[in-house]
Amino acid sequence: SSSSSRVVEPSTPEISREHQAVPYMYKAALAHEWDDVVSRTVTYPMEATYIHSDGSTVLHLAVISQAIYANCKSIDGQLIRDIWNFDCNKAPASINVIRALLNANPEALKVRCKVLGYPPLAYALLVPPKNDFETESVVRLLIELKSGGVLVPTSTGMSPLEVHIQSYSQVHGTQKFSTSSKAESIKTTSMLRILLEADLHSDREHQQGKTDETSYISKSRLLEILYEWNSSAVLDALECASISSGRNNSLSNADLNGWWVWQWMLIILKYSVAGTWTQGSDFSATHAAAGLENGCPMPFLMLLGRAFPNQVGIPCPMTGTNRYVLHSICCWGGKETRNDDSVNYSRKQMAMSVILREHPAAASMTDADGRTPLCLAVENRTLWNGGVSKLYRAFPGALHICNPRTGLYPFMTSAAAAPQKDGETCDKSSLLNSGDMSNGACKELQQLWTIYKLLRAAPEVLVDCLDNNEESNSWLEFRRAAEQQSLAQILQHWSITSTDIR
Secondary structure, eight states: OOGGGSSOOOOOOOOSSSTOOOOOOHHHHHHTOOOOOHHHHHHHHHGGOOOOSSSHHHHHHHHHHHHHHHTTTTTTSSSSSHSOOOOOOOOOOOOOHHHHHHHHHGGGGGGOOTTTTOOOHHHTTTSSSGGGGGGHHHHHHHHHHHGGGOOOOOEEEEOOOHHHHHHHHHHHHOOOOOOOGGGHOOOOOOHHHHHHHHHHHHHHHHHHTTTTTTOOOOOOHHHHHHHHHHHHHHHHHHHHHHHHHTOOOOHHHHHHTTEEEHHHHHHHHHHTTTTTOTTSSSHHHEEEEEHOOOOHHHHHHHHHHHHHGGGGSSSSSSSSSOHHHHHHHTTTTTTTTOHHHHHHHHHHHHHHHHHHHHHHGGOOOTTTTTTOOOHHHHTTTTOOOGTHHHHHHGGGGGGOOOTTTTTOHHHHHHHHHOOOOOOOOOOOHHHHHHOOTHHHHHHHHHHHHHHHHHHHTHHHHHHHHHHTTOHHHHHHHHHHHHSSHHHHHHHHHOOTTTTOOO
16 A cells, blocks of 8 residues: 555554553554554554454454455344445455464454454354455364354354354345255355364363363254244245155255255254264264254254155164154253243144154154153153143053153153242133243143143053052152142132143
């Protein structure tokens, strides 16, 4: 640049802290004088620690310059050039500039600007992966630093993985699914893999006690974001799969493999089983999706069933659990790690219906511990109207099979697993309509109704209990759980009859 446009370098370095004089390095970055910025990282590295009143550092400006040059948008759709008033006619910072700034002040990775609440990595993830921006190299450089840049979410709590999925979907999510345009729909997955690998590494270090924090994020959550931002294309694909199925010509993995959403979903699923996948065994995407603790978006699960129809009817090949897809679905939501229980409730119900329709024999299968899907469902607090009734109708004999681990029959297991929450109330209308699933009292009463329906469907198991040993541990455990609430008293309190709840 000409000397008239260059920033005048001060004779002495400025003190590099927020609310104090702006140092020359920051001014040079605003003017895109990147050679001067690199020079100052050597002569006055402390200037790299400066935090402006808007929360930005020199590292922010360097990464933001790439986002502006690439005409990127923030997650909420604002053009970055409209947010940051930079000179857009000058070249952005290169990876060498970013590397020099990181060497001078790696702690800048942890700083969120006040304008959008983004750390530097979030801005880098807005830039599309093109060779002229070296985006993948920049992202890899930012997350490999031991200062833990990958751990820093945005001020709204979005992880780097969430930012990447949303920003990429913002650009490519308008594409419709079509098996005839596979070549055009193939997109890179390398940055997704880099972030997932960093996420996995962070979690492993946390598990080993090497770090106090972990950037690990639920893979269910990632799939939900992927579906949310690409729902139109996913539903188009599902419609194509349904049409193909009607013609006895199922949509195959090969048909879907060129579609970037499908590729990303499979990669996320592979990383979801990284800690349990037995080396040398075959990968089963349908089992991986069913094995997610908080479940999988139903359109994805249905697409997997269409693309890999054989996986539904075989035990999981990746682990030694001998679990079928239905076994894993019955465990969804058991740890109550999410607040939106109504979403889990309906999703689990739908998933059971889909799998039982495709493979009804799965209801009678047992896992490596000898547990049926019904056994796992009641163990994980599944309600009668939430899927237990479907499992019972598919295989009534499951009511007579004890949990080999505890020796409890299904109605006993349901009683022992029922939550006990004091201080909440539930009226009759809420109970009869499955209630507010965030209300502990309604959930508890629904659980009570589940116990009653299980016992009513097979009352002879009580005789089995008495014949085996009236004072056995199993019987005593059930009695202790049952004594917490009186079914007759509660139903009588609201004058509820058997015709009220089905």
